[in-house]
Amino acid sequence: MPFTSRRGLLAVALLAVAAASLLFAPAALADYLTPESGGGSRNAEDIDTLFKWVLYVAAVVFVGVEGTLLYSILRFRKRKRQRDAVAAQIRGNTSLEIGWTVGAALVLVVITVVTFIKLPGIKNPERTGPGGATAGGPLFATIDQPNPPGDKGLTIDVNSQQYLWRYAYPNGAYAYTTMIVPTHTTVILNLFSQDVIHSWWIPKLGGKMDATPGYRNKTWFKVTKEGTYRGRCAELCGRGHAEMLAYVKAVSPTEYREWVGRQKRLIEQANREAAQQRRTLSPIQ
Numbered sequence: 283m284p285f286t287s288r289r290g291l292l293a294v295a296l297l298a299v300a301a302a303s304l305l306f307a308p309a310a311l312a313d314y315l316t317p318e319s320g321g322g323s324r325n326a327e328d329i330d331t332l333f334k335w336v337l338y339v340a341a342v343v344f345v346g347v348e349g350t351l352l353y354s355i356l357r358f359r360k361r362k363r364q365r366d367a368v369a370a371q372i373r374g375n376t377s378l379e380i381g382w383t384v385g386a387a388l389v390l391v392v393i394t395v396v397t398f399i400k401l402p403g404i405k406n407p408e409r410t411g412p413g414g415a416t417a418g419g420p421l422f423a424t425i426d427q428p429n430p431p432g433d434k435g436l437t438i439d440v441n442s443q444q445y446l447w448r449y450a451y452p453n454g455a456y457a458y459t460t461m462i463v464p465t466h467t468t469v470i471l472n473l474f475s476q477d478v479i480h481s482w483w484i485p486k487l488g489g490k491m492d493a494t495p496g497y498r499n500k501t502w503f504k505v506t507k508e509g510t511y512r513g514r515c516a517e518l519c520g521r522g523h524a525e526m527l528a529y530v531k532a533v534s535p536t537e538y539r540e541w542v543g544r545q546k547r548l549i550e551q552a553n554r555e556a557a558q559q560r561r562t563l564s565p566i567q
Contacts, residue, residue, distance in 0.1 A: 323487045323503035328403040336395045339389055404489070405457030435468040435502075442473065442480035442493040442515070445522035455546040460529040464538035465505050473499045478520065483531050492517065505532040 332486040416443040437448040438461065440542035450456045463469050473482055482501070483490040505511070532543065 296453060300344075300348065306496045323505055325404045325488045326486055328400045329489050332397060332400045332404075336393055338519060339392060343389060361495060396467055414540050416543075432455050435470050436463065437470045440471050440482060440493065442475045442477075442482070444520050445515070445526040447482070447526070447528050451542055451545075453542055455542050455549060457545065459527065460510075460531055462533060462538060462541050463505060463530050464535040467534050467535065467538075468504045470502050475502065479517050480515045480519050480526070481517035482513070482528065483516040484511050484528060486511050487513075487530060490516045505530070508532050508534065 297369065437452060441448040441450065441459075446458055447461075448456060448458055449461045471482065471491070473491055473493040473496045474497065479495070480493040481490050482493060484503070487503040487505065488501060491499050493499065509532055511530045511532070513522060513528040513530070515528070517523075519526065
């Protein structure tokens with residue numbers, strides 16, 4: 283059957299539709315194929331952009347390779363009248379070999395350049411905004427994460443446990459599951475675990491970071507819009523893993539200061555009441 287027959291044209295049309303769908307899928311499906319973004323922290327936007335670049339390049343390579351494969355299958359398939367034909371023996375093609383080697387190198391160069399352009403914005407904390415709320419004094423960076431500009435930021439210790447998150451604030455207050463943070467403030471997280479490996483992940487606020495027993499890992503985010511951002515533990519940590527959810531609620535700096543002060547007072551009051559109950563219920567010596 284000639285390649286220009288109706289079946290051949292239909293196959294080419296289907297190939298064209300598949301190629302177009304692959305090329306436009308990243309834009310159409312957005313956060314279904316790449317990390318969540320929009321309205322969160324800028325480092326999350328940079329991570330999402332980097333994923334999209336890699337996805338676009340991969341889509342072009344996939345369409346090119348699979349398109350060539352399907353074209354070859356259709357164009358050079360065995361036909362009835364060629365039952366006794368002998369396939370040509372091609373020993374090599376220098377131009378083609380050089381071409382695909384250079385093409386693969388260019389793909390790697392593009393991905394490498396885009397990665398190194400975006401990496402500083404992902405790793406390095408931003409400067410806290412003029413209206414941000416900071417506490418905790420200078421920040422002590424790890425090898426992998428420098429201080430934010432001006433050493434201004436809010437440091438929160440994140441203690442991961444089976445199966446919840448505990449957030450400790452610089453003034454001695456703490457909370458579980460939901461982290462309250464001020465907007466326009468660089469928030470530095472010190473992550474550690476008291477049992478097994480967990481992984482902190484709020485998709486709209488940045489990439490995942492492991493919480494490992496015996497180590498302290500750091501990550502950061504800076505929220506510019508008030509709202510609640512949902513995440514979870516992204517490391518299988520036991521039978522309660524699916525219920526280990528995490529929330530970050532971003533409020534105005536004024537509301538944050540009021541909350542963290544009130545939270546500390548409530549904790550101190552609860553501690554005093556608990557101490558009083560222990561004295562009341564303890565056996566008479």
